[in-house]
Amino acid sequence: MPRALVLGGTGAIGRAVARRLLAAGWAVDLTGRDPARMPGDVAGAGGRFLQWERGDAAALRRAAGDGADLLVDCVCFTAVDAALLLEAAREATSIVMVSSKAVYLDAAGNHVNADVPPRFDGPIREDHATVAPGNGDYDTREGYGRNKVAAEQVLLDSGLPVTVLRPSKVHGAGARRPREWALVKRVLDGRRALLLADRGRGIDHTTAAANVAALVEVVAARPGARILNAADPDAPSALEIARAVATHLGHTWEEILLEDDTDPALGKHPWEAAHPIVLDTTAAADLDYVPAGDYATTVVEELDWLVAAAAGGPDAALLPPADDPFFAPYLDVTAEDRFLARRGGEPAAG
Numbered sequence: 001m002p003r004a005l006v007l008g009g010t011g012a013i014g015r016a017v018a019r020r021l022l023a024a025g026w027a028v029d030l031t032g033r034d035p036a037r038m039p040g041d042v043a044g045a046g047g048r049f050l051q052w053e054r055g056d057a058a059a060l061r062r063a064a065g066d067g068a069d070l071l072v073d074c075v076c077f078t079a080v081d082a083a084l085l086l087e088a089a090r091e092a093t094s095i096v097m098v099s100s101k102a103v104y105l106d107a108a109g110n111h112v113n114a115d116v117p118p119r120f121d122g123p124i125r126e127d128h129a130t131v132a133p134g135n136g137d138y139d140t141r142e143g144y145g146r147n148k149v150a151a152e153q154v155l156l157d158s159g160l161p162v163t164v165l166r167p168s169k170v171h172g173a174g175a176r177r178p179r180e181w182a183l184v185k186r187v188l189d190g191r192r193a194l195l196l197a198d199r200g201r202g203i204d205h206t207t208a209a210a211n212v213a214a215l216v217e218v219v220a221a222r223p224g225a226r227i228l229n230a231a232d233p234d235a236p237s238a239l240e241i242a243r244a245v246a247t248h249l250g251h252t253w254e255e256i257l258l259e260d261d262t263d264p265a266l267g268k269h270p271w272e273a274a275h276p277i278v279l280d281t282t283a284a285a286d287l288d289y290v291p292a293g294d295y296a297t298t299v300v301e302e303l304d305w306l307v308a309a310a311a312g313g314p315d316a317a318l319l320p321p322a323d324d325p326f327f328a329p330y331l332d333v334t335a336e337d338r339f340l341a342r343r344g345g346e347p348a349a350g
C-alpha cells in the first residue's frame with residue numbers, strides 16, 4: 001500500500017488530498033497542531049493524525065520515517081521551511097509543495113498583494129515573471145510571495161522530484177478562511193438582497209481543494225521537478241460565484257449590481273479584482289489531469305460544510321468568529337441597510 005504524508009493536512013487542501021488518496025487505496029498520515037481539527041471521516045477511512053509544529057525538524061523526520069511515496073507540504077512558506085522539508089524528503093518518491101499564484105508579477109511590477117492591483121495580459125502561465133525571492137516575515141503583503149519564490153527555488157534546485165503547485169483562491173471543506181462564508185452567512189441570515197461592487201464582474205480564479213487533490217494524485221504517479229498552476233477549469237466572476245452559492249442553498253435574493261462610483265463600503269466581496277486574474281492550467285492538462293469538477297460542482301462541499309458547522313456540527317468551532325477582521329468588511333451590513341432603507345427597505349421574503 002503506498003503511503004502519503006500530508007503536512008498541514010487538516011486544512012482545506014490537506015483534507016481533500018487525504019480523502020482522494022484514501023479512496024484510491026493509499027495509507028495517509030496528516031499533520032496538524034490541533035488534533036481536534038482532524039476530520040472524522042478521514043480518520044474513519046484510516047487517515048492517521050500526527051502532531052507537528054512547522055519548524056520542528058526532529059518531529060518531521062520522525063513523521064517521514066523511512067520515506068513516503070508521496071510527501072505533500074501545505075505549510076511551506078519560506079526557504080527555511082523548504083530546506084527542512086528536503087531533509088525529510090530525500091527518500092520520498094514524489095514531493096509536492098503548495099505555493100501560490102501570489103508569486104506572479106505583472107508588467108508594471110505589481111502582484112496580487114501590492115497596493116496597485118496587477119493587470120495581466122491573459123491567463124498566466126507558469127513561466128510568467130515572478131517576484132524576486134526574499135526572506136524576512138512571510139506573513140506580510142510584500143513578504144508572502146517573495147518567501148514562496150525562495151522556498152520554490154530551494155526545492156526545485158534540489159534535484160529531487162518536487163512539483164510546485166500554485167493555487168489561486170482556494171475553496172473546500174475545512175478551509176481556515178472559507179471566502180464563501182461572506183455569502184453563506186447572508187443566506188443563513190435570510191437576507192433578500194445581495195449588493196455586488198463593480199456589478200460582480202471581478203474574476204480572481206478559484207481553486208477547489210478537490211481539484212488540487214486530483215492534481216496531486218496525478219503527480220504522485222508521475223514524479224518530476226516542475227511548476228503547475230492549480231485552478232478550477234472555469235474562472236467564475238463574483239456574480240457567478242454568488243449565483244452558484246444561492247442556487248445550491250435554495251435561496252433567492254435580489255442582485256443589486258453596483259457601478260464603480262458607488263460608495264466603496266457597499267457590495268464588497270472577497271473576489272474583487274480590478275482586472276481578471278486567471279491561471280493557465282494547460283501544463284496540468286498535459287499531464288492528463290482531469291479536474292474533479294467546475295466551481296459550481298466543487299464548491300458544494302465547502303457550502304455544505306459551512307451550513308453544517310453553522311448548525312452546530314462537529315466543525316462549529318472552525319467557523320469564522322463574528323469579529324473576524326477578514327470577513328468584517330464583507331459582512332458589515334450597516335451601510336448596506338442604510339442604502340436599502342433609502343430605496344424602501346430589503347425586498348420581502350420570497
Ligand SMILES: NC(=O)c1ccc[n+]([C@@H]2O[C@H](COP(=O)([O-])OP(=O)(O)OC[C@H]3O[C@@H](n4cnc5c(N)ncnc54)[C@H](OP(=O)(O)O)[C@@H]3O)[C@@H](O)[C@H]2O)c1
Nearest residue numbers: 008009010011012013032033034053054074100170175176
Ligand atoms: N487558502 C488559499 O486561498 C490559498 C491560496 C494560495 C495558496 N495557498 C497555500 O495553500 C497552503 C495552505 O493550504 P490550505 O488552504 O489547505 O490551508 P488551511 O486550510 O489554512 O490549513 C492549514 C493547515 O496547516 C496546519 N498548520 C497551520 N499552521 C501550522 C503551523 N505553524 N505548524 C504546523 N501546522 C500548521 C493547520 O492545522 P493546525 O492549525 O491545527 O496546525 C492545517 O492543517 C499554504 O501553503 C498557502 O500558502 C492557499
